[in-house]
Structure formats: structure tokens, C-alpha cells
Amino acid sequence: MADWKTMINRGGPNTKLLEYVVMAVTVALVVVFSLTVDGFATLGNAGVILSNSASLVILSCGMAVVIISRGLDLSLIAVMVAGATTFSVFINADYPASMAFLVTLAAMALVGLANAWLIAYVEIPAMLATLASAMLVTGLFRFTILRGEFMLLLSKSSPAVVFLSGNIMPGLSTPVALMLVTLAATMLLLRAMSAGRTIYAMGDNFQAARLSGLPVRTTTIVVYVFAAFTALCAGLVSSAASGAVDFRTVTNGTLLFEVILVVVLGGIPLRGGRGSVRNIIVGVALIAVLRNGMTLMNFTSQMQDLLKGLVLIIAIVADNYLNPRDTETDTVGDL
Amino acid sequence: MSRQPIVSLETVTKSYGGINALESVSFELYPGEIHALVGENGAGKSTLCKLIAGVVAPSDGVLRINGEVVKFQAPKDASRHGISMVYQETSLVPQLSVAQNMMLGQERTFNSVRKVRNAARQVLQRLNFKVDPSQLAGSLSTAKRQMVEIARAVLNQARVIILDEPTAALTPEETEHLFDLMKSLQAKGVAMIFISHALEEALNHSDRITVLRNGRLMATGPATDFDRGGLIRHMIGEELNEQSMVPATGRAALSALPVLRVESIRMGSMVNNMSFSIFPGQITGIAGLIGSGRSEVAKVIMGHTKRNFGGGRIWLEGREVRYSLPAQAVADGIAYVSEDRKLDGFFESLSVSDNIGLGWLAKFGRRRWFAPLRKMRQLSREWEQRLSIRSIGADQSVLYLSGGNQQKVVIAKSLVQEPKLVIFDEPTRGVDVGAIAEIRQIVRKFAESGAGVILISSYLPEILDLSDRILVAKSGTIVAEFARGDATAEKILHAAIH
Structure with a gap:
């Protein structure tokens, strides 16, 4: 029993196994869908899968960075929608897109900063701090800007919306381009930047990171501001694509869980310290293929939720089995 | 002594990852005996106690209870043989009452609050403890918490009680009370092991003393055979x-x-x-x-x-x-x-x-x-x-x-x-x-x-x-x-x- 596990995990403790299981399942799904579902195995559908998963990948990058640092950002979707709302209000009022973007960027950075301040300085658990800020942001925006409504429509003719939902060059849509940029930025942060190395250190052993003199507070700020930026980016892409900002994305909660699902399925343990961009891609690949295949088979959204829920449970059970509880998790908790 | 020891270890070794915490140590505990265990930090005292209490299993050697060879898988196996351990960091649940804590682990499906309290009160009175059984354990002082743990051991009909540095956090009066209690339990035939860094306690209150150093047995014998200087010499050894x-x-x-x-x-x-x-x-x-x-x-x-x-x-x-x-x-x-x-x-x-x-x-x-x-x-x-x-x-x-x-x-x-x-x-x-x-x-x-x-x-x-x-x-x-x-x-x- 132990042998095949140690064989695969020579590099580190049980990090790669879940990743390989998920990859194998994805490949199997692709084969099954190709054989049974009409129109799955076409170049056009591959493009659809790619552009449909752009905002999920962007969000997952933010969440992955947070989780690697042994945090959790439950305000990710609230920030995404709030960012899109702020941007839309300025665009609909005919302000220049660059100014709208800068103002929104600053506002969302502030939310990320507030999260980080609560977590690093006030020392509130990340789960509670971000849950509270998610509710606060959602409430504030619905109250002040939407006046209790759920939807905010974007003018389809605005050049910013046209740009965000169009192509940056033939064959490369803006969402996919932004996705690639975010992936590259995440890789840069995690691999080359001092903050990235500190993120791994904090996730692996927070007390050791603190005692070694690493700037844990500053790094927490970097982490949550980065997450807020990815949320904003995803918000712009998805609202431009659908022509509206919809607060029900926050209130029904499924998107948030889908993002966590991607991260966990990709093989990034919730206790942090491990994971890379590759894990995000592995996780998204499974969810995107599953989602696309189920849509092509005309599954209802309820049925899709049910199946995704099942996948999440299996993934978490597998994660627990492959990364068993130890004294470390007992002292710091699971999240 | 012709009596049969209640607990005996025969050339027991316990190693953690290649390092021997205990190295072929033999140890005997007789019924109604107070046995002091002394040694520096890391000498293997706690390991010895944990072996007897079933917290850890020996890597090598034999553990006998009343002459029978036993293999404990978990502390509950040891408590079935009447062995209880009172830890330095007390293991009471602060949110439960004294009585509930004493019954911990042996509750029935439905518990009568009154019956549990009465059983606890009986034991506490018998031991001459002034502790209210309905009080929350979290509100007790360290000394009283330790006494409750001892009372729990008595309630469980323990025949062997192991005390890991019981006096470390006690005032002199509390320490006296504790030793009085140990003497009265001794009269009832209970055997006790206690770890202590205060050598006077070992010399004045125990029947026998065992000295460990670096996981090895240095000396063991009646307390009257030792004096302070002798104990220290055994504790630190010659290699200095x-x-x-x-x-x-x-x-x-x-x-x-x-x-x-x-x-x-x-x-x-x-x-x-x-x-x-x-x-x-x-x-x-x-x-x-x-x-x-x-x-x-x-x-x-x-x-x-x-x-x-x-x-x-x-x-x-x-x-x-x-x-x-x-x-x-x-x-x-x-x-x-x-x-x-x-x-x-x-x-x-x-x-x-x-x-x-x-x-x-x-x-x-x-x-x-x-x-x-x-x-x-x-x-x-x-x-x-x-x-x-x-x-x-x-x-x-x-x-x-x-x-x-x-x-x-x-x-x-x-x-x-x-x-x-x-x-x-x-x-x-x-x-x-x-x-x-x-x-x-x-x-x-x-x-x-x-x-x-x-x-x-x-x-x-x-x-x-x-x-x-x-x-x-x-x-x-x-x-x-x-x-x-x-x-x-x-x-x-x-x-x-x-």
C-alpha cells in the first residue's frame, strides 16, 4: 500500500497523487464525451471550453495563492461582482474606460487591504474575516448602487465592453488573453518574487515563517490584494460577456465553491504550503470538461450541481486520505 | 522481598527513530508502594511512565502486570488493568463539572446527574477532598484539578497510579496534602509512581527510588539507602x-x-x-x-x-x-x-x-x-x-x-x-x-x-x-x-x- 504512494511522491509528501488521479479522470472524461456526445470533439468546442473557463481560471489563480499561504478568501466572488459593478457604473455614465478601470482597481485593492488587515493585524481567522467582508461588500453595493435590485445592465455598445468581450487579435479573445496574463502573473509571483517564497513558507509553517523574520504581514497584504485583483479581472471578463452584472452569483454561492473545488481538485491542499499554476490548470481542466460535456448532453443545472457536489466530496475524501491529518492540522485547524 | 510485583518491566527498550529513550531498563513496582522516579530532563522518566500507562509500546522487552505478560495497545488497555496516569498538564475537560469529569469515559447511554454527582461526592469525601462535584473543572486551581484526577483514578479502582511531576505547580501546603493523600491510598494497597525534580520529596515521601540517566537505569533501591549527594551523582554520572x-x-x-x-x-x-x-x-x-x-x-x-x-x-x-x-x-x-x-x-x-x-x-x-x-x-x-x-x-x-x-x-x-x-x-x-x-x-x-x-x-x-x-x-x-x-x-x- 505505502509503496505506490511513496513511489509517486518521491519529491514531497503526497502532493502529486491527487493531481494524477484528477488528470486521469479528465482524460477519461474527454474520451467518453468524444465517443458519446456529438460535437464535443471539435476544434470549435475546444475554443468554447477555453473561453468559458477564462474567468474560472482567473479566480482560481487568486484563490490558489490565498490557499497556498494557508488562508481562505470567501469574499472573492463578492469582490468580483462589486468590481464589475463599480466599473459598469462609470462606463454607463460615459467616463473613459481607463479612468473607470483605475478607480475600480483602487477600490478593490482597498477591499483586499481590509481583508489582509483583519487577518494579519487584528488576527481574525481568514475564513471569518473574508466572510464578513463578503457580506459587507455585497450589502453595500446592492444598497447604494443597485437599490435592492440584483442586476445591473451594461451598455453593449460601449467600447470597453466590446473590447472585453471581443478578440484582441484573430484567434485570441480578450478573456483568454487575460487568463494567460493572470496565469503568468501568478507564476511570477509564486516563483520569482520574495513574497511568493514567503507565501509557501507561511503555508508550510506559519510560526516558523514568523520566527525566521519573514515579513508575514506584508505578504498577507500581497496575497489578499492579489486575490482582489484577480477577482476584479474575472468580474470584468464575465460581466462583459453576459452584458450584465448579476449579484445572484454571490448570493447563490456556487461559483465560490466551484473555485475552491478547482483548487482542491488540482491538488493544492487546503492547509497550504504546496501547489503551483500547474495544479490550477489540472483542476480547471476537469471542471471545464465536465461542465461542457454536461451542457452538451442537456443536463439541467440542478443535475450539474449534483454531479459537481459529488466530485467535490470525492476530491476532499481523497485529499484527506492522501494528506492525512497530523499534529500540524490539529494545531492550526483545517483551513 | 518475596511479594509479587504488581508491575514489572524486564529489560525494556523504547526507541524513537533510532534514538533510545530507554535502554534495557528493568523496573519493579510492588502493591502499596510509593516509588519515586528521578533523573534529569530527557533521562527517560516520562517514557517509562508512558510505557506502563499504555501510551507508548516498548520496542523491546516485556511488561508484566501481576506476573502476566501484557501488551497494551492504548491507555484504555492499561486502565482495564487498574493503571491510571495523572498528567502534568491535567487532562480534565474544563467545561464539564468535577463529577462529569470523574465519570468521563465510563458513562452509560443515559446518565442521572444526581447519581453521577453522588458517586463522585462519595469518593471525594472518602479522600477528604473539599471540592464541590458540581463545580466546573475549569474553575479549579491546578492543585484541585490534580486531586480530581487522583479521585478519578480512585473511582476507577486504580491499583497503580502514576503521577507525572505532581508537585511542580503546587504550594508547600498543597504538596503536604498531596503526600498525605498518597499515604492514605498506600494504606489501601494502591501502588504509586511519582516523578519529581525536588529530591527532598523523593527522599522523604517514597519507599523506593529509581534513578534514570540517558535512558539507562542508574540505581534503584529503598529510599533510606540514598542521600541527596548520592542521588545527584547518579543523576549526572561520571562522564562530566x-x-x-x-x-x-x-x-x-x-x-x-x-x-x-x-x-x-x-x-x-x-x-x-x-x-x-x-x-x-x-x-x-x-x-x-x-x-x-x-x-x-x-x-x-x-x-x-x-x-x-x-x-x-x-x-x-x-x-x-x-x-x-x-x-x-x-x-x-x-x-x-x-x-x-x-x-x-x-x-x-x-x-x-x-x-x-x-x-x-x-x-x-x-x-x-x-x-x-x-x-x-x-x-x-x-x-x-x-x-x-x-x-x-x-x-x-x-x-x-x-x-x-x-x-x-x-x-x-x-x-x-x-x-x-x-x-x-x-x-x-x-x-x-x-x-x-x-x-x-x-x-x-x-x-x-x-x-x-x-x-x-x-x-x-x-x-x-x-x-x-x-x-x-x-x-x-x-x-x-x-x-x-x-x-x-x-x-x-x-x-x-x-
């Missing part, structure tokens, strides 16, 4: 007479200006008015028992834990400092090598080069945006050579290194910061014999390079081998200071215990 590496008078300080001075540091209940100075170019050893507040004061100096409000002052090279985060202390050139490397020493899933590189990176704080990976790798290779860290490759995760190599990585992670002052907290704990000598050599060399070194160790031979100046801590205060030439194991131990 070996030539120490330190010159007879100790290395002189490079400067009369202390690199660090702390004055009346107070922190919670652990550190109580601690004051000392550390000079450059020499090793200042701080001896003492576990729990004497040494690691705690180190963490206060680092800014890792907060001292009490107005709880003392700290000067670094004559400048008063007050850190709220270790990052500030590290930037000022203070480094701390943790006593528990797994808990807060290294990053287990990261590579050797990442661990050492992160230590170096920490020195720059927020000033470096990008991590120069090539430079970090090169530094790591350099330090791997300097400390002869043996790893399969720089990319190997630290988790798979031996204890000694892990410890060297933790040390390298601090020394790469080129600190002015390093606090080594139990630098050779859980380290293989070969690496111990190497690590001591590293500490020595570092002090000779002109930096200040604080060595916290509960192991006297280590203190004596390395230190140029020795401070002794007890209950959160420095109680004695010895120059290198004056220090002997007897004097240090005497100061640490009294």
Missing part, C-alpha cells in the same frame, strides 16, 4: 569529568559592552523578573529545568510573544529596543534557533535550498521584491558545505533528512542572516550522536567569530561542554550565575532545583 572543550576560565568577552541586556522581563506566569546580559565572543549557557521560562524569554526578546504591560526592558548594543514582530529582531541581527524544529523551526515540504534561502531573504524584509533564486541556491550550497549537511540534493524536501541534518538546516537558516546574537534553544535535541558533536562545534565556531551566543539547554553536560559563563534559571528568574571555572554539575543542579 571528561575534559571540556572550553578553556578552564572560559573565553573572555570581546567587549565589556553587552550585546544584549534584558532587565526584569515578565511574561504571563512563565517569566518572572528575568534579567541578564550577554557579551560578544562568548557562549552564555542558561541552564534550568524545562518550564523555567528560558524559551519564553527568548521568544519575548525576538518579539514573537508579547511581554506583560510594562514587563521589562531590552537593550541591543546599548540601544533600547522593543520588537512587536520577529522580523524586526532579525533585521537588527538577532536570530533564534527553535527548540522544536518541527513545530516552528523549518519548512518541511520545502527544499534545503529554499529553507536556507528563506532565512537569507528574511534579512531583507520587504526591501527585495524578487527572490534571486540562483544566489539563494549558491548560498545554500555554501552553508551545506560549511555545516556538512548531508542531503541527496538541494531540491530534496527537508522532511526526508535525518534529525541531525534537519537541525543543521535550521541553524544554517539562522546563521545565513549573519546575526550579532544567536539564541540556540536545545540545539541538539533529537539529534543523532555524531551530529551532536558537529552541532556543538558549529556553536563554538560561531561564538569565536565574535558574535554573542545564548545557549539554552536542559542537558547539563552540554551546558558544561560549551558555555563560557553559566546562568541558571528557575521559575522564570535567573537564580545563579557561575563563571566557567567555578561551575560544576552539582552546583548548577542544586541551583536549578532549589
Whole structure:
């Protein structure tokens, strides 16, 4: 029993196994869908899968960075929608897109900063701090800007919306381009930047990171501001694509869980310290293929939720089995 | 003695990862006997008790209860044989009442509050305890909590009660009461083992005494056969007479200006008015028992834990400092090598080069945006050579290194910061014999390079081998200071215990 596990995990403790299981399942799904579902195995559908998963990948990058640092950002979707709302209000009022973007960027950075301040300085658990800020942001925006409504429509003719939902060059849509940029930025942060190395250190052993003199507070700020930026980016892409900002994305909660699902399925343990961009891609690949295949088979959204829920449970059970509880998790908790 | 022992260990060995915590120790406990277990920290007393209580299983050897060979899988197997252990950190559930705590683990599906309370009250009265059974355990003092644990053992009809340092947190009157209670249980035929650092307690209150050192049995016999000096000699052994590496008078300080001075540091209940100075170019050893507040004061100096409000002052090279985060202390050139490397020493899933590189990176704080990976790798290779860290490759995760190599990585992670002052907290704990000598050599060399070194160790031979100046801590205060030439194991131990 132990042998095949140690064989695969020579590099580190049980990090790669879940990743390989998920990859194998994805490949199997692709084969099954190709054989049974009409129109799955076409170049056009591959493009659809790619552009449909752009905002999920962007969000997952933010969440992955947070989780690697042994945090959790439950305000990710609230920030995404709030960012899109702020941007839309300025665009609909005919302000220049660059100014709208800068103002929104600053506002969302502030939310990320507030999260980080609560977590690093006030020392509130990340789960509670971000849950509270998610509710606060959602409430504030619905109250002040939407006046209790759920939807905010974007003018389809605005050049910013046209740009965000169009192509940056033939064959490369803006969402996919932004996705690639975010992936590259995440890789840069995690691999080359001092903050990235500190993120791994904090996730692996927070007390050791603190005692070694690493700037844990500053790094927490970097982490949550980065997450807020990815949320904003995803918000712009998805609202431009659908022509509206919809607060029900926050209130029904499924998107948030889908993002966590991607991260966990990709093989990034919730206790942090491990994971890379590759894990995000592995996780998204499974969810995107599953989602696309189920849509092509005309599954209802309820049925899709049910199946995704099942996948999440299996993934978490597998994660627990492959990364068993130890004294470390007992002292710091699971999240 | 022709009586049959209730508990007997026959040449029992217990090893943790290749290190023997106990080495072929034989031990006998007779019914109605109070047996004292003495020895330095790490001598194997707790391991011996845990073996009997079924918390750990022996690697080798036989455990007999009433002559029968038993193999305990878990503490509940031991309690089925009437063996109860009362831990130093009491194991009561603070939110439950005294009575509920006493019944813990043997409740029926439905419990009558009144019946449970009456059963508890009966036992408490029989033992002459003035504790209200309906009171919450969390609201009791340490002494009363310990008594409740003993009452629980009595309620469970324990025939063997093991007490792990029962008097450590008690006042003299409470201690007297505890020993009275033990005597009355003894009269009922209960056998008791107690661990104690106060040698007088062992001499005055036990029937027999067993002395352990380095996991080996040093002496065992009736308490009347021992005296204080004899016990201490058995505890510290002869190997101390070996030539120490330190010159007879100790290395002189490079400067009369202390690199660090702390004055009346107070922190919670652990550190109580601690004051000392550390000079450059020499090793200042701080001896003492576990729990004497040494690691705690180190963490206060680092800014890792907060001292009490107005709880003392700290000067670094004559400048008063007050850190709220270790990052500030590290930037000022203070480094701390943790006593528990797994808990807060290294990053287990990261590579050797990442661990050492992160230590170096920490020195720059927020000033470096990008991590120069090539430079970090090169530094790591350099330090791997300097400390002869043996790893399969720089990319190997630290988790798979031996204890000694892990410890060297933790040390390298601090020394790469080129600190002015390093606090080594139990630098050779859980380290293989070969690496111990190497690590001591590293500490020595570092002090000779002109930096200040604080060595916290509960192991006297280590203190004596390395230190140029020795401070002794007890209950959160420095109680004695010895120059290198004056220090002997007897004097240090005497100061640490009294």
C-alpha cells in the first residue's frame, strides 16, 4: 500500500497523487464525451471550453495563492461582482474606460487591504474575516448602487465592453488573453518574487515563517490584494460577456465553491504550503470538461450541481486520505 | 522481598527513530508502594511512565502486570488493568463539572446527574477532598484539578497510579496534602509512581527510588539507602569529568559592552523578573529545568510573544529596543534557533535550498521584491558545505533528512542572516550522536567569530561542554550565575532545583 504512494511522491509528501488521479479522470472524461456526445470533439468546442473557463481560471489563480499561504478568501466572488459593478457604473455614465478601470482597481485593492488587515493585524481567522467582508461588500453595493435590485445592465455598445468581450487579435479573445496574463502573473509571483517564497513558507509553517523574520504581514497584504485583483479581472471578463452584472452569483454561492473545488481538485491542499499554476490548470481542466460535456448532453443545472457536489466530496475524501491529518492540522485547524 | 510485583518491566527498550529513550531498563513496582522516579530532563522518566500507562509500546522487552505478560495497545488497555496516569498538564475537560469529569469515559447511554454527582461526592469525601462535584473543572486551581484526577483514578479502582511531576505547580501546603493523600491510598494497597525534580520529596515521601540517566537505569533501591549527594551523582554520572572543550576560565568577552541586556522581563506566569546580559565572543549557557521560562524569554526578546504591560526592558548594543514582530529582531541581527524544529523551526515540504534561502531573504524584509533564486541556491550550497549537511540534493524536501541534518538546516537558516546574537534553544535535541558533536562545534565556531551566543539547554553536560559563563534559571528568574571555572554539575543542579 505505502509503496505506490511513496513511489509517486518521491519529491514531497503526497502532493502529486491527487493531481494524477484528477488528470486521469479528465482524460477519461474527454474520451467518453468524444465517443458519446456529438460535437464535443471539435476544434470549435475546444475554443468554447477555453473561453468559458477564462474567468474560472482567473479566480482560481487568486484563490490558489490565498490557499497556498494557508488562508481562505470567501469574499472573492463578492469582490468580483462589486468590481464589475463599480466599473459598469462609470462606463454607463460615459467616463473613459481607463479612468473607470483605475478607480475600480483602487477600490478593490482597498477591499483586499481590509481583508489582509483583519487577518494579519487584528488576527481574525481568514475564513471569518473574508466572510464578513463578503457580506459587507455585497450589502453595500446592492444598497447604494443597485437599490435592492440584483442586476445591473451594461451598455453593449460601449467600447470597453466590446473590447472585453471581443478578440484582441484573430484567434485570441480578450478573456483568454487575460487568463494567460493572470496565469503568468501568478507564476511570477509564486516563483520569482520574495513574497511568493514567503507565501509557501507561511503555508508550510506559519510560526516558523514568523520566527525566521519573514515579513508575514506584508505578504498577507500581497496575497489578499492579489486575490482582489484577480477577482476584479474575472468580474470584468464575465460581466462583459453576459452584458450584465448579476449579484445572484454571490448570493447563490456556487461559483465560490466551484473555485475552491478547482483548487482542491488540482491538488493544492487546503492547509497550504504546496501547489503551483500547474495544479490550477489540472483542476480547471476537469471542471471545464465536465461542465461542457454536461451542457452538451442537456443536463439541467440542478443535475450539474449534483454531479459537481459529488466530485467535490470525492476530491476532499481523497485529499484527506492522501494528506492525512497530523499534529500540524490539529494545531492550526483545517483551513 | 518475596511479594509479587504488581508491575514489572524486564529489560525494556523504547526507541524513537533510532534514538533510545530507554535502554534495557528493568523496573519493579510492588502493591502499596510509593516509588519515586528521578533523573534529569530527557533521562527517560516520562517514557517509562508512558510505557506502563499504555501510551507508548516498548520496542523491546516485556511488561508484566501481576506476573502476566501484557501488551497494551492504548491507555484504555492499561486502565482495564487498574493503571491510571495523572498528567502534568491535567487532562480534565474544563467545561464539564468535577463529577462529569470523574465519570468521563465510563458513562452509560443515559446518565442521572444526581447519581453521577453522588458517586463522585462519595469518593471525594472518602479522600477528604473539599471540592464541590458540581463545580466546573475549569474553575479549579491546578492543585484541585490534580486531586480530581487522583479521585478519578480512585473511582476507577486504580491499583497503580502514576503521577507525572505532581508537585511542580503546587504550594508547600498543597504538596503536604498531596503526600498525605498518597499515604492514605498506600494504606489501601494502591501502588504509586511519582516523578519529581525536588529530591527532598523523593527522599522523604517514597519507599523506593529509581534513578534514570540517558535512558539507562542508574540505581534503584529503598529510599533510606540514598542521600541527596548520592542521588545527584547518579543523576549526572561520571562522564562530566571528561575534559571540556572550553578553556578552564572560559573565553573572555570581546567587549565589556553587552550585546544584549534584558532587565526584569515578565511574561504571563512563565517569566518572572528575568534579567541578564550577554557579551560578544562568548557562549552564555542558561541552564534550568524545562518550564523555567528560558524559551519564553527568548521568544519575548525576538518579539514573537508579547511581554506583560510594562514587563521589562531590552537593550541591543546599548540601544533600547522593543520588537512587536520577529522580523524586526532579525533585521537588527538577532536570530533564534527553535527548540522544536518541527513545530516552528523549518519548512518541511520545502527544499534545503529554499529553507536556507528563506532565512537569507528574511534579512531583507520587504526591501527585495524578487527572490534571486540562483544566489539563494549558491548560498545554500555554501552553508551545506560549511555545516556538512548531508542531503541527496538541494531540491530534496527537508522532511526526508535525518534529525541531525534537519537541525543543521535550521541553524544554517539562522546563521545565513549573519546575526550579532544567536539564541540556540536545545540545539541538539533529537539529534543523532555524531551530529551532536558537529552541532556543538558549529556553536563554538560561531561564538569565536565574535558574535554573542545564548545557549539554552536542559542537558547539563552540554551546558558544561560549551558555555563560557553559566546562568541558571528557575521559575522564570535567573537564580545563579557561575563563571566557567567555578561551575560544576552539582552546583548548577542544586541551583536549578532549589
